[in-house]
């Protein structure tokens with residue numbers, strides 16, 4: 001594969017290496033807040049703008065959000081619910097473990113580390129994300145994605161019908177059917193909110209990460225930039241009230257970051273302030289423009305095929321992918337991939353992460369957000385875009401291929 005000088009050009013070769021050498025993949029931290037609110041909103045908005053109108057309408061109808069201020073503020077109905085799963089994790093404690101994958105590195109002699117040439121040590125494959133070991137009883141973000149996408153597929157056939165005018169409505173003919181339908185709608189809303197959030201989470205590298213340091217939550221770091229930032233939690237302060245502990249932890253002093261929260265929040269907030277005038281929509285536009293320049297990325301992110309979110313093989317790949325990014329870019333503080341003789345140095349407690357770390361990692365953050373957006377769009381289009389009636393199939397071009405081309409064409413304005 002061709003090597004190019006720009007950062008993105010390197011993904012091909014990096015990913016090929018990962019595949020060839022069976023690098024580790026894996027899971028997530030035990031107590032982090034997920035991608036910060038911004039990350040989830042960005043993933044949801046990137047996805048939203050790639051959906052067919054029909055799918056957008058279905059999702060709008062299903063979510064039935066009447067607060068238009070909320071939609072304006074977050075950017076789309078999907079973004080308006082993208083952080084719901086974090087807000088309920090205290091009320092639904094069973095859901096807390098669904099936000100990440102813990103790679104059981106504690107069970108592996110020597111632990112799991114980034115190896116520029118894992119060929120030298122085949123034992124590193126023990127470090128791969130192993131579903132049976134790292135997602136027992138489907139309890140991890142990969143299992144949750146399988147769970148909620150399956151529930152949505154099964155429920156949506158019963159819930160959505162077409163009126164004679166071919167306008168979307170919910171099926172509610174008889175009374176008992178009505179009750180059932182509303183029960184399904186409730187379940188579907190919840191499944192959709194979880195799925196939207198979890199597809200975001202599985203793309204945050206440190207949400208597929210080591211058990212031993214709780215996905216970087218146990219590694220306190222300092223964040224020193226050349227150019228002072230006013231990290232902007234205040235902007236969202238009112239929306240953090242449900243989790244004052246996290247507000248306190250992250251705000252207002254930079255030195256209270258840990259490696260996990262750096263990736264959830266600090267890196268994104270820094271780029272937002274530096275490059276996008278603190279406007280989330282500017283950042284989304286830039287990411288969309290980047291994706292337009294790289295149509296091959298859409299193919300890459302959707303290469304596992306249709307219904308990837310329902311397919312173990314694919315969801316394991318998504319987790320493995322994040323895990324290898326975690327080892328290579330999050331846990332590692334230098335840039336060993338730049339030269340075969342540079343040994344990787346891991347971030348450790350108390351380390352200062354500086355301008356270099358920020359500058360070299362932000363392309364990874366951007367790529368992960370884009371990957372999450374594309375896969376969320378593809379997943380939702382798979383689930384909601386396929387119509388049972390042949391008329392609707394025609395609307396859609398009648399084939400998966402046409403859905404693909406819609407995704408490839410990208411953002412509609």
Ligand SMILES: *[C@@H]1O[C@H](CO)[C@@H](O)[C@H](O)[C@H]1NC(C)=O
Pocket residue numbers: 064066170
């Ligand atoms: C949508 O929400 C409104 C206001 O909360 C409610 O009155 C209405 O019944 C809901 N519609 C559906 C289809 O659930």
Ligand SMILES: *[C@@H]1O[C@H](CO)[C@@H](O)[C@H](O)[C@H]1NC(C)=O
Pocket residue numbers: 067068069070073
């Ligand atoms: C609508 O959403 C906005 C923004 O989150 C919030 O401030 C407001 O209280 C909400 N309004 C209602 C009626 O819930």
Ligand SMILES: *[C@@H]1O[C@H](CO)[C@@H](O)[C@H](O)[C@H]1NC(C)=O
Pocket residue numbers: 109110111120121122123124
């Ligand atoms: C391979 O990795 C294991 C675990 O990290 C380590 O104990 C062992 O010494 C390594 N072997 C070689 C040849 O590097």
Ligand SMILES: *[C@@H]1O[C@H](CO)[C@@H](O)[C@H](O)[C@H]1NC(C)=O
Pocket residue numbers: 094098137138139140143144145147148
């Ligand atoms: C699957 O979804 C159900 C309903 O929300 C939930 O009770 C269960 O814990 C979920 N399991 C996984 C692995 O996500």
Ligand SMILES: *[C@@H]1O[C@H](CO)[C@@H](O)[C@H](O)[C@H]1NC(C)=O
Pocket residue numbers: 303304305311312313314
């Ligand atoms: C799941 O994905 C793999 C890899 O793309 C594919 O070979 C397999 O056929 C898929 N399984 C199903 C049931 O679609």
